[in-house]
Amino acid sequence: LSNLEKVDKTNKDIIQIIVELLKLQVYANDYENQNRDNNTNNNGRTNSGRFSQQHRNSITNINTSINYFTSSILDLNSMKSENQILYYQLLYILCYCINDFMKVEVIVNIFCYLEHGIEFIIQYVENSPWNFFKPELQSSINQILTEMYKLAPHHSITIRNILVEKRILPNIILAITKDIIHDELTFINSVLGKNSKWFIQDKQCVKYINWIRSKMHQEISFQMSVNSDSIDIYIPFRIICGLAGLINKFHFNSDELNLYMDVVRQSHNHRMAQLSLCFMLICWDQISSYSKESLVELMGNLLRSEYSEMTLMLGVYSHTNQMFEIVHLVRNILRIDIDIPKTSLPGMRYLITQTLINESEITKRSLYLPKTKIVS
Incomplete structure (x- = not known):
């Protein structure tokens, strides 16, 4: 401190702010100690009067330091551009001090x-x-x-x-x-991806998850009323698939489930057909309340309209009993690390292998896939 006038402006600002922080900490400690003394002090008006004067002095000291601190901290803006190392070191010091008394x-x-x-x-x-x-x-x-x-x-x-x-x-x-x-539609869609469980499964987020769920339901309902095959359904429906696959015991009410099954029924383009298949695979436990005939018809329509690698591999993995690979398949389509309940897999496999995709169908589908050139 004796050489304070000789140092450059940046270092001088740092030293002065640290000194004020130290003074502020002393005043704050005195203030807290006097508060404790006041709670136990019952020695009459004379002591109370003396304490009140000390109390007022402490408040003045604290406010003076806070005011100086408030004005001095503005110098951090220029400091950051001049010396980032000093800037972040000072931030750490400020954080450490503030954690104790501010x-x-x-x-x-x-x-x-x-x-x-x-x-x-x-x-x-x-x-x-x-x-x-x-x-x-x-x-x-x-x-x-x-x-x-x-x-x-x-x-x-x-x-x-x-x-x-x-x-x-x-x-x-x-x-x-x-x-x-x-901007919940675009933002939630962008955040849901690989390693997004930290975002969804936090206990403090429950009320906001319900809000997202309600907003997506409203958006899908509106888009269905305008144009059931609109690409605008894709984003909110992907978010719904993500929520269902990321959150344990995420159950739809009857209105929600009926709406989303209507989306599945009316999915005709390539992207929506794949997304609808993902929805049915993730929510198999919930949609299994529908009759077997309805499920066969729904999935059959999707599979007939969707000659792609996804449906081919869905058949291959089901016939070879590689059910966990189906989970990876859905994750790759959604680009979200969802889970499918293990209790869903046996019933799903039975329906696919026995009713929807037999071995000859797998061979047929493989012929429709575009050939990949082998580079020598």
Whole structure:
């Protein structure tokens, strides 16, 4: 500190901010200690009066440091472009200090409207690995980000992108999508893919999953009323297949199931026929309540309209009892790591091998596939 005037501006800013943080921590500790003393202090008005004066002094000290901290932190914006290493080292120091003594509302007030405030909040999350999964810290982080996107909605896309990249706090991701951005159709479709179970199976996401489910049902119902063969059905129907394959015990009500079976019945183009087959394979336990004749007719229509590698391999895997390969087949079509209940596989195999695709049909289908040239 004795050489403070001799250092360059960036280092001077860092030193001053750290000093103010240390002062702020001392004031905050004094403030908390005096609060504890106040709860146990019953020694009369004289002591109470003396305490009140100390209490007011502490509040003044804290507010002074917070105000300085708020103004000084603005220098981080220029610091990032000049020296990124120092910038991120300082962020780590700030996160470490804030984790001990700064309140959630103070963090929000300071960083909510700063250009790089979002990065600080994410650093706060990342640099608290020792207790990040403790309920009290999880609640604080959720509260910080919730306040952030509500008070500064222009930061919402940035917050969401960073959380998706880090694969953390899916409930906040979905809350931002629902409350601010309103792009659930394209966003959920893009997020559902390989390794997407972290996003769907989080316990805090239950209410948002129900919201997604309802929105997709509305979208499919609308598209069916306009044009049952519209390509616009593909995205919401893929999301429904993904939810059914990712979430354990995901059961449709009768209205939902009837609507989606109507989609299956009216799937005539290549992509929708494949997607409908995926839906039937994933939801076999649920659609098995339909009569065998109805299922044979539905799947038969799909298989007759879909001469592709998928239907060929569906027959091959069923006849050779490689049922888990069917799961991989569906995953590759959807590009989502779904699961199919093991209880579905025997009944599915029986219907395919005994009724829908016999061995001669497999041979016939193989002849329809385009030949691949062998490169010597």
